[in-house]
Amino acid sequence: MTTALITGATAGIGAAFARRLAHDGHDVVLVARSAERLREHATELHDRHGVEASVLTADLSREEGIAAVEERLGDRARPVDLLVNNAGFGLQGRYLEVPLADELTMLRVHCEAVLRLTTAAVPVMRERRRGGVVNVASVAAFVPRGTYGASKAWVVQFTQGVARDMGGTGVRLMVLCPGFVRTEFHQRAGMDTGGVPGWMWLDADRVVDAGLRDLARGKSLSLPDPRYKALMGAAKLVPRGMLSRVSSTTGRRFGPK
């Protein structure tokens, strides 16, 4: 029996990770802000799969929230075998339209929390010579798209760098980079996604299945869908200035209302 801790486990990709990992027989620790939703989800996973599902209510944009999860990850009496840093959000508006405080909150949740939780989990995993960390970034990491894209680019660089440093220790790290996924993400950010073509949408359960397959294969970066693999391959051939223009135009079409 192993234990997985998933941040942002109330909805979307995080909830899909929790479902899949509980289905596979892992005990789960579910982390997010909404205590009631976490409790309902934990009860459902316990009843359906017979695993231990516990709840850790924490706001990862706050010092005490990050510290509480760090403490749980550092508990050698209850080791966590797989950490999924998934919690995240989008912001409505472009540079100078978004309050600076919201951008700083994003950096805290997407970067500081990921750095600190990874750093709390990995030493315990290294001592046990086994464990894994999946950090959820986005294909937005590969195109110039403001603080969101920049924060996800940090997640990609950080994860792949640490994955290399941890080579041979038994600890695997992988960054998962999905495209558009049907979750609460865009609605929460007040984004109008009416213009996004149907073929660009991914299903959260499939994203998780593909991601965990890639983790098992030892990849340090997972693009969990062939359509986005092709798109990202093509994007590498486009000059950066043009990519920036396309990204900005699509951002206006598919982004904030």
Ligand SMILES: NC(=O)c1ccc[n+]([C@@H]2O[C@H](COP(=O)([O-])OP(=O)(O)OC[C@H]3O[C@@H](n4cnc5c(N)ncnc54)[C@H](OP(=O)(O)O)[C@@H]3O)[C@@H](O)[C@H]2O)c1
């Ligand atoms: N959906 C997409 O198209 C897409 C594409 C690429 C990457 N991603 C990334 O995938 C990850 C998951 O997004 P999603 O699409 O599943 O979004 P979602 O459906 O909105 O779920 C976001 C989860 O994060 C939690 N969360 C948000 N802020 C938090 C905070 N301050 N502290 C703790 N938990 C917090 C939310 O729970 P509470 O509100 O209960 O705290 C919720 O469980 C994010 O990192 C996102 O950037 C999403």
